[in-house]
Amino acid sequence: MVWQIVFGVLIPFFGTVLGACCVLLLKxxxxxxxxxxxxxxxxxxxxxxSVWSLLIPAIEKSAKMGKLxxxxxxxxxxIGFLFLLILDFVIPQPEELTIREKETKGGMRKIRMMxxxxxxxxxxxxxxxxxxxxxxxxxxNPAMVSAAMALSVGIAVQNFPEGAIVSxxxxxxxxxxxxxxxxxxxxxxxxxxxxxxMLLASVWLAPAMPWFLSFAAGAMFYVVVEELIxxxxxxxxxxIGAISFAAGFLxxxxxxxxxx
Numbered sequence: 001m002v003w004q005i006v007f008g009v010l011i012p013f014f015g016t017v018l019g020a021c022c023v024l025l026l027k028x029x030x031x032x033x034x035x036x037x038x039x040x041x042x043x044x045x046x047x048x049x050s051v052w053s054l055l056i057p058a059i060e061k062s063a064k065m066g067k068l069x070x071x072x073x074x075x076x077x078x079i080g081f082l083f084l085l086i087l088d089f090v091i092p093q094p095e096e097l098t099i100r101e102k103e104t105k106g107g108m109r110k111i112r113m114m115x116x117x118x119x120x121x122x123x124x125x126x127x128x129x130x131x132x133x134x135x136x137x138x139x140x141n142p143a144m145v146s147a148a149m150a151l152s153v154g155i156a157v158q159n160f161p162e163g164a165i166v167s168x169x170x171x172x173x174x175x176x177x178x179x180x181x182x183x184x185x186x187x188x189x190x191x192x193x194x195x196x197x198m199l200l201a202s203v204w205l206a207p208a209m210p211w212f213l214s215f216a217a218g219a220m221f222y223v224v225v226e227e228l229i230x231x232x233x234x235x236x237x238x239x240i241g242a243i244s245f246a247a248g249f250l251x252x253x254x255x256x257x258x259x260x
Contacts, residue, residue, distance in 0.1 A: 016188025019163025044248025080218025
């Protein structure tokens with residue numbers, strides 16, 4: 001089980017690394033249709049994982065509270081959502097840059113701010129993965145591994161374009177591709193830090209696990225609503241994002257029931 005947890009925690013990081021490697025293989029930007037489909041699929045997986053793997057277990061673990069068993073899940077969810085909402089006010093947001101902007105000093109400054117924003121936003125996502133696998137350690141239930149793995153895969157799919165978003169603009173602005181690749185990899189490495197902190201604290205998290213599970217769910221829902229849904233729509237009316245969302249949600253739901 002330990003090796004499964006280690007591999008599961010690394011999955012989102014691998015997604016970022018693969019995305020960052022696009023700087024070595026592609027010129028320009030990622031195909032927008034591919035980005036929309038990946039964002040939709042990741043959103044579907046993360047919504048389903050948040051419900052079946054985080055919120056429902058949080059409510060079940062609070063069953064002794066009777067009709068108020070929803071309380072830890074509701075409060076934890078709200079704190080997780082508000083945490084990322086506040087984070088978005090504090091941290092500068094990634095933004096699309098034109099080719100001309102990328103070639104100016106001001107453009108490079110904006111790119112660096114974008115790298116910082118993506119990097120800092122990855123920390124709570126890593127914490128969510130860490131909480132999911134901390135629950136596996138606390139419960140010592142192998143069936144929960146599949147649910148945590150699914151959450152990791154969903155975040156990894158989301159991280160793929162984020163890795164490219166970090167590395168490719170840096171290369172376009174004149175940075176050596178090797179250096180741009182390392183910055184892309186670093187932006188995902190912070191997720192390992194967030195996950196590691198939650199895993200190390202798993203012994204102390206046991207009594208408060210319903211709160212932490214729902215906190216992770218709230219954080220994931222914010223990522224879906226604020227980042228993935230706008231990305232899959234991309235400012236135009238299209239069907240690929242909606243279809244990918246439905247597919248991701250359906251696959252995650254089926255896997256969670258079959259394997260959980």
